Amino acid sequence: MTQVPLKPITRNEIAQKIALCIPEGSYVNLGIGMPTLVANYLPADKDIFLHSENGILGMGPAPQKGQEDWDLINAGKQPVTLLPGGAFFHQADSFAMMRGGHLDICVLGAFQVSQAGDLASWHTGEPSAIPAVGGAMDLAVGAKKTFVMMEHLTKEGVSKLVQTCTYPLTGVACVAMVFTDLGIFEITPTGFLVKELFNGMSLESVQAVTNAQLTLN
Amino acid sequence: MINKILTQMSDAFVGLKDGATIMIGGFGGSGIPHDLIDCLVEQDAKELVIITNNAGSGETGIAALLKSRRVRKIVCSYPRMADSHHFETLYRAGQIELELVPQGNLAERIRAQGAGLGGFFTQTAYGTLLAEGKETRLINGKHYVFETPLAADFALVRALRADRYGNLVYRKAGRNFGPVMAMAAKTTIAQVSEVVEIGTLDPEAVVTPGIFVQHIALVRGE
Numbered sequence: 001m002t003q004v005p006l007k008p009i010t011r012n013e014i015a016q017k018i019a020l021c022i023p024e025g026s027y028v029n030l031g032i033g034m035p036t037l038v039a040n041y042l043p044a045d046k047d048i049f050l051h052s053e054n055g056i057l058g059m060g061p062a063p064q065k066g067q068e069d070w071d072l073i074n075a076g077k078q079p080v081t082l083l084p085g086g087a088f089f090h091q092a093d094s095f096a097m098m099r100g101g102h103l104d105i106c107v108l109g110a111f112q113v114s115q116a117g118d119l120a121s122w123h124t125g126e127p128s129a130i131p132a133v134g135g136a137m138d139l140a141v142g143a144k145k146t147f148v149m150m151e152h153l154t155k156e157g158v159s160k161l162v163q164t165c166t167y168p169l170t171g172v173a174c175v176a177m178v179f180t181d182l183g184i185f186e187i188t189p190t191g192f193l194v195k196e197l198f199n200g201m202s203l204e205s206v207q208a209v210t211n212a213q214l215t216l217n
Numbered sequence: 218m219i220n221k222i223l224t225q226m227s228d229a230f231v232g233l234k235d236g237a238t239i240m241i242g243g244f245g246g247s248g249i250p251h252d253l254i255d256c257l258v259e260q261d262a263k264e265l266v267i268i269t270n271n272a273g274s275g276e277t278g279i280a281a282l283l284k285s286r287r288v289r290k291i292v293c294s295y296p297r298m299a300d301s302h303h304f305e306t307l308y309r310a311g312q313i314e315l316e317l318v319p320q321g322n323l324a325e326r327i328r329a330q331g332a333g334l335g336g337f338f339t340q341t342a343y344g345t346l347l348a349e350g351k352e353t354r355l356i357n358g359k360h361y362v363f364e365t366p367l368a369a370d371f372a373l374v375r376a377l378r379a380d381r382y383g384n385l386v387y388r389k390a391g392r393n394f395g396p397v398m399a400m401a402a403k404t405t406i407a408q409v410s411e412v413v414e415i416g417t418l419d420p421e422a423v424v425t426p427g428i429f430v431q432h433i434a435l436v437r438g439e
Binding site for chain 2: 189
């Protein structure tokens, strides 16, 4: 196999790409981990409402040091703030926002996404791992659009875009778009459709490291 | 005169038996009824089933309850937290049963019990390990999984303010599971920081009406 020069973008640059795809007026849930970076790139002059599964709409950035309020935390249990016009509600209402199809977009991390839009993000399936799921399964199938934000390859260089997930699923056929450090891919009835490849990379070079068929329009 | 304010917190746990199911509110560190959990740890009942979002961390609260080895089973969505070592030790030793429930199913199963429903169909977890063996149904072209209600003998919740009728308002995201757990348990005990006179709470702003609350534990100075 020939060595293919990949020119990945940074996590912050992926976050920026996702932020550009979020229209004004959207109600958005950003998953724990990498997706929280997206909040840093949402345009300040647009009204975009961040939802936190523990019962917040209109979630704002982290408070100043010393101003933390431990009754005001995000899904990752980190202190946050509430923006003017925000609201609090209980868990059943919070998840009704997801499960009832009221949230416009959620952004989740993943271990694998299949060409059918199956998502694997919660469990490696290893017997020694303590399983924990939180709100991932509710978000994955509940939001109108589920975006995935992840590195294209594992640390070992294995493709996270796959034909069929080998890790336990979080949701079936639930992913709309995948944003990786190599490109943006839409899930279509015929598999991964390339929307953008970064830094001028060719389809061949990205296809060479991807264990699923990529197609151009 | 109805007065749900406890003079002694432990009075609320009269009737707690071995094998009881107890819901405990809170998400991460927010909305946790710390003093009620401490009081529960001091009781003798064994073989408890605990329904709560996280499995405790550090040495206090739910972690202390687990450490006392009086919990047979925990029903939760996210047992793994920073420093959740008491749960991990018991789980790896096979000394505690874990029923892992997606967080929305957890909330809705609790709410279903409170609303007297026999269960509900949801799209969450369809086709995953957490739906294995469960009844499914195709509704309007989409796959749904049947989920049953979760009931409890006791619910321990944390609110900000109460009156003697048991009406509650909460504080910020500390509200989390409080309102649904209060509806689902036979006996709900709310830990509050402040008790006000009847008529003081704005009726438009009451979140949990007193019908769902049996006891109020006032713990000042927090």
